[in-house]
Amino acid sequence: MTKLGAVFLPSNPPERLRDIARAADEAGLEQLWLWEDCFLNGGVAAxxxxxxxxxxxxxxxxxxxxxxxxxxLAAxxxxxxxxxxxxxxxxxxxHGVQEWMAQVGAKAASPMTLLREHATALRxxxxxxxxxxxxxxxRLDAVALDWVPDPAPELLFGATGPKTLRLSGELADGTILVAGTSPEGVxxxxxxxxxxxxxxxVVFVPAATGPTAERRIAKQQESSGMDFAGAAGDAKAVAATIERFAEAGATTVVLQPTADDPEPEGFVRFVAEEVRPLIG
Incomplete structure (x- = not known):
């Protein structure tokens, strides 16, 4: 069965998270995803x-x-x-967005080497x-965790380019694809x-419902340059788009609301209560 989730956009102020997370939990949503985008919400704290x-x-x-x-520290x-x-x-x-990594003085000359070393040590x-x-x-010298999680968690990579995708296949238990990836891209x-x-x-898929859904999705595609616009319409239309991604190989589809979604709490309820029952 395809897992289903929704995104809490970091453009929302942190104090909105409580109501949206509780709405998602009460509605029975499986997953709520956060982004650690610069310079917005801290991912671990949120x-x-x-x-x-x-x-x-x-x-x-x-x-x-x-x-x-x-x-x-990550471990x-x-x-x-x-x-x-x-x-x-x-x-x-x-890897993180390289422009942002440069802004904070953390950009690596070889992001692939850093990711390989980090992931190997983290696992x-x-x-x-x-x-x-x-x-x-x-560089670590005889480092071990006192409080080891049992069982050990799965390791997921965010990846887009072919080198990182191949590295994810080699080292990770799962891969996260960015919003705008088409079913063919999956x-x-x-x-x-x-x-x-x-x-x-895991793939993030832009989605919108309600009377202004198509306009908001089109506006987002134009402003972001995404290859794939996303899903717009009622639960049936959104579910049909999710099925296309599942057929392409996605095991988890995470619906991403538009930045101008009028009711984030309503969006997570829509995903859980109306879309979820239509997904195999």
Whole structure:
């Protein structure tokens, strides 16, 4: 069965998260995803709060930029969330937007090398290993977590380009694709990732409902330059779009509201109560 989620856009002020997360939980939404975009909401703080305010909802961070965090700190944060909230806490890692990474003085000369080193050390730490490594970017001396999560969490990569997709297929348990990826793009990404059994494929899909849905989706596509506009219309129309992504290989479809959505709480209820029953 295709998993279904929705996005809490970081353009919403942090104080809106509580009401939206609770609305999602009460409506039975499976997943609510957050972004750690610069310079908006902090992903770990926001996700932890959303998890504490809810009881059933899974909360994902898509993604945590690895240049931002020492890998030991990233492991401590992820382990803490998993021990507190179990598998409801989902964290993806990735390169981050290179322009933003440069702004904060964290841009790596080789993002691929950094991601490989970070992911390798992170996986080992989360599996309870003592890690010593002297890489180009990641350097640890006999580091081990005291509070290891059990079981160890899945490792997800945010990826777009072919090199990162191949690396995700090699090292990660799942891949997160950006909004605007078409169903054809999902199929192409699946091919780049390779045939690793059980590899999750999460895709963000722009979506809108209500009388102004088509206008808002068109406006977003024009302003963002997305290749794929998204889903606009009633629950049946949105569900038909989700099925196209599932057929292309997506295992989780996360619907992303437009920035000018008039009622974010209503959007998560729409996804959970009207769209979910139509998805196989």
């Amino acid at each position: 996700a932890s709060a959303a998890l504490a305010w809810t009881t059933r909802l899974s909360v994902g961070i898509g993604i945590v930029p690895v240049p931002f965090r020492n890998v030991a 401590m944060e992820i382990a803490t969330m998993r021990r507190m909230f179990g598998d409801r806490a989902i964290v993806g890692i990735g 080992a730490l989360l599996h309870g290993e003592t890690v010593t490594t002297h890489g180009r970017y990641v 199929a192409a990404a699946r091919a780049q990732i390779g045939g690793r059994e059980g590899h999750e494929l």
